[in-house]
Amino acid sequence: MTALPSAPAPAPRRQLLVGVGLASAAGAAATGGLLALFLQFRDRAMSTEGAWLPEGIKVPMVPANVMLIALLPICVFAQWAVYSATRGDRPHTGAALGLTGMLGLAIINAQAMIWKVMAVPAAQGSYSVLFYALTGLVTLLAIIGVVFSAVTALRFLGGRTADREVVVAHALYWYAFSVVFTMLWFVVYVTK
């Protein structure tokens, strides 16, 4: 066994932040892959059949736009939580995390409404398969985000105020989610 010189404990390297970054990248890759398939099938359908949306299906733009707009306050609240956590301000951190989670729930609710209004039959062809795969995946990411907000809030309000990294990682997750959802909104709801 070789004796190497001992080193002092290194500065923390934001393990959770890196982990959440990698996980967010994985989520973005999965959504991006599905979006690529969606575009590919849409191009094929448009060139062969001249239509992509199944007959009688209308995309409700109001809830879709509300979901997009909700992302802005989500990012603001997530950053507010970081700002407050840095200053050890528990009430503000708790409020910011709570609001972030509530808006996450609102996004999930809006997605459920879109599913109900559109009522796309699951077995209606490539559109329905890809629509449900994409929106289902992004809804799963939103659910994970809400759980992340709840866990972060409980940890922070429970007294672990020194654990600021988890709040930063939480904000990173919602930023990544915002990017992913914006891509989906543009492709699935705007250009359809």
Add this chain to the structure above:
Amino acid sequence: MTTIDPHAVPAPSDGALVASVAGWVTTTDHKRLGRLHLVVAAVVALAALAVAALVAFERIDTESVSLELGGLTQMFSFARFGLTYLVMLPLVVGLGLAIVPLQLGARSLAFPRLAATGFWLWLVGGVLAVVAIAANGGPNGGNPRFVDLFTLSAGLVVLGLLASLVCLGASIMTTRAPGLNMRRLPFFSWSILVLALGAVVALPIAAADLLVVFLAHKYPSLSELSGNRAIGDWVGFAFTQPVTLLFAVPVLGLLGDVVGTATRSRLTPRGPILGAIGLAGLGVLAAAIQTPVFLSSGFADLSANDKVAELLPFLLVQVLPLLGTFLAVALVAGGLRTKPKVSAALVFSLLGALEVLAGAAAGVLHHVGDAGLQGSVFEEGTWLLLVGGVLLGSMGAVAHWGPKWWGRRLPDKALLPLALLTFVGVELASVPLWIAGFADQPGAVFPAVEAGPSVVEFSYSGPASLWNTLSAAGLALLVVSVLAFVLLALRSFTTGESAGDDPWDGLTLEWATTSPAPADNFAALHAVRSAEPLLDLKPSTRSDA
């Protein structure tokens, strides 16, 4: 003395046995998780290679097929899925889990509970996938319920491996010893980082595509996404090159570390070697594209614009990973000019890296339309080379790092002929398939049902049975050599010669702790001043001083 002593192992009693099993089942120790991956992958390797040999045996004489056709297709699916996602990738993930934190000088893996979850997800998913295939539910299977099960369980397998790779990537980025910057990373750890970052892109896409295939099968319609028959179309990229080359990248890193140890020298130029290993991982772009990138037939007749439009993605997705693989092997092998101490690990890893290089080159050739190899069994030959390269590399890694996990070493004298035997087995299994591919023998990656079961329907002029006999013999030889290695490892790691803490006079941090390494690896953090920290302490033996 900067490390702590290994824990004493008491004589086992019934209670101790239960506690030991419970300890393994609930473990979050990265060394145990890594070894669990290795052991399970070795068992599956034996089964999958044996099944692949049986399928190859059936190809010898297409007039008299003894196995039922559907079963044959499922056996082929098992071999392909099993060797890629239950053997090839888990072997490198297991090696990474077992050794990377030690190489980093870290006391543990990042997110160890996530890594444990990843292992169990992979294992449960793998078992369910095998059950589904056995019940005629694999790709092109005829049992709908088990087709759904296969698709979901394959997704579990992919997610489990992804979880472990995220842990490895986060570890490498955040738990390095003080002074161990990215440029000083051991080559193997660097190659695992390349794999982890590539997998973060490739594996989620594969999982998402499996979700689409599942939905298309669960809710059948006139969709072009025709359920289980479409697995090859939509997820096929995850079973072939250059994505599989990404899975083999750690063999290049292993070669770098083993050659450095064997020559007791600092491998130079370090930056280009790291860059070349990174370049080899560019195959991940194929996953992002999800469509095979070919040079079409009649490429020479295309207009200049069309040529550029085809050539650019081909260079990026196919040629650059090959170039990276070649440069990595060439630059590392250049280190052998300094007279190396020949060990089994060196021979295994060198042969493994050569197989990976040959597989990468053949993979590029397969994607050249004018070569006329698309749809032929040539692709299976290139895939087998990569699988063989990873098998050889993994054997070399176990020979090299086994002492650090078990405290005992494998006998070099027995391993050296085994390395040659395995190499011959890989060559025999794959090269005849190249020749058969040039003779237009159809491949059967996941054959479409309506296209017929191509595993048994082919005929061409020339000695078809000879090539398929040789391939079957090569696969059988691989079964024998893997079995021999496993038995030898079992014997040596339980009753073999004690290894000592630093049996190879190593250069990197894993050799600075006891063998076997204790649960928390190191008692104190080490300060690192070069890429070969232990070489700094042994100037008298430096060969490049």
